[in-house]
Amino acid sequence: MKTEQELKDIVKTRYTKIAEQGKAENASSCCGATTPTNKVYNIMMDDYSETEGYVDEADLGLGCGLPTHFAKIKKGDTVIDLGSGAGNDCFVARHETGAEGKVIGIDFTPIMIKKSRINAEKLGYNNVEFREGDIDDIPVSDNVADVIVSNCVLNLVPSKEKVIKEIYRVLKPGGHFSISDIVLVGNLPDALKEDAEMYAGCVAGAIQKTEYLQHISDAGFSNVTIQKEKPITIPDDILSKYMSDDMIRDFNTSSIGIFSITVYAQKPGNKVEKPKVTLSEIQENTSSCCSPKSGCC
Template sequence: MQTEEQLKELVKQKYSEIALQDKETNQSSCCGSGGCSTEVYNIMSDDYSELKGYNPDADLGLGCGLPTQFAKIKKGDTVIDLGSGAGNDAFIAREETGIDGRVIGIDFTPAMIERARINAEARGFNNVEFRQGDIERMPVSANIADVIVSNCVLNLVPNKDGVFKEIFRVLKPGGHFSISDIVLVGDLPEALRSAAEMYAGCVTGAIQKNEYLALIETNGFMNVTLQKVKPVIIPDDILINYLDETGIAAFKSGNTGIYSITVYAEKPAGTCCAPGCCN
């Protein structure tokens, strides 16, 4: 069993490699984790290209939804993008919040931060910044964000409860988040769950959908809403690396499902910090 720190280091190594790849390479791999499928496979099948603010150079094809499309960002908002990668969602959020707003991208991987900063500087985006940091301990003050977005990132973090506590701390009272992520329904076969490559590829780090939604509510959020749900299909030529033919047939015919969800929730107005900590 790998420790949380070992899993984080695995993710950092994988996504450092991904930062140097182009979108086409990432789209033909396990969520960017390396060339592992002859099929064109990418759990992010949503099309960003029609959204205002889209920059192809910042799109590495690593997401599993369109959280900025659902995030209800208003002009002048301060938006934080968790796991900002090369800047794709941050730049779309900038279009929504306008020149009077502010966007902060936070990413664990130095190579991603460097690539995002180059993309921002090349376009003269003065109200977008990227900070290296762990989203379990965000390098921002409390009660600063109107909106938080994230795209297929929390599933890579071992301590998801810690992330939701941080999201609650950082959001302003009355603020909200829209997060796209990977969740499970039923038990994933152990061979898939324990595979490091699949972990960095967004699937094995996922938890049960009901558990995921319960974490949000337990951490004090209200008006929890599923904005979008779609199934994730893993091609046979990926599954064969972890399961035999009998195992693949059982997995595909069973009740287990892998889903991309986009979930919305609000921090109650008048709340100063995390549940139970205010005097």
């Protein structure tokens, strides 16, 4: 059994490689992490290309859903994207928040942070920033985000429970998340579960669907809802790297399910809106302050 740090190092190494290769290469592999097959398999990702705010250069084809479609982002919101990669979900979120909002992308792979910052600079987005850090220790203060999104990333973190608790900490009271991720129904064969490529490929690190939802509930979230669910089928030519033909046949006819789910949940409480201050009120407050010459201001 590998330690948490060993698993993180595997993911960081794999995703550094992914950042250095093209989208076509990523699309031809299982979640961008395995050796490309002789066909192009878009195994997990949904098509972003018709989404407003979509940036092709920032889409590495690594997602398993469209969380920003379901995230109920409003103008002026502060949005955090966990595992922001080259920045595409951040740029889609920025389209929803507008120039008056703020978007923060978090990723622990330095080359991803570099790519995303370059993309933001090209777009001239001054209200989108990217921070390097682990999502199980989010480099953001408490009660900052109106909305948190994430796309096929929590399954890559050894402790999902830690990440979910961090999401709760960082959200404002009344804030919510919409997260796409891979979950399981039934146990994977050991050959898949213990393989580094399949861990980095978003499969071996996935946990049971019931356990995933329980962690969210245990953290204190309310209104937990599955917004979208779709089955994931791993092609036989990828499975053949790990299993014999008989094992593949048994696996494909078993009750084991691999699913992409998009989950919504809300942090209890009411958002505290900042009171709007008019120009006349600012002038009145200034005039009520005693003169600087008196030394009391």
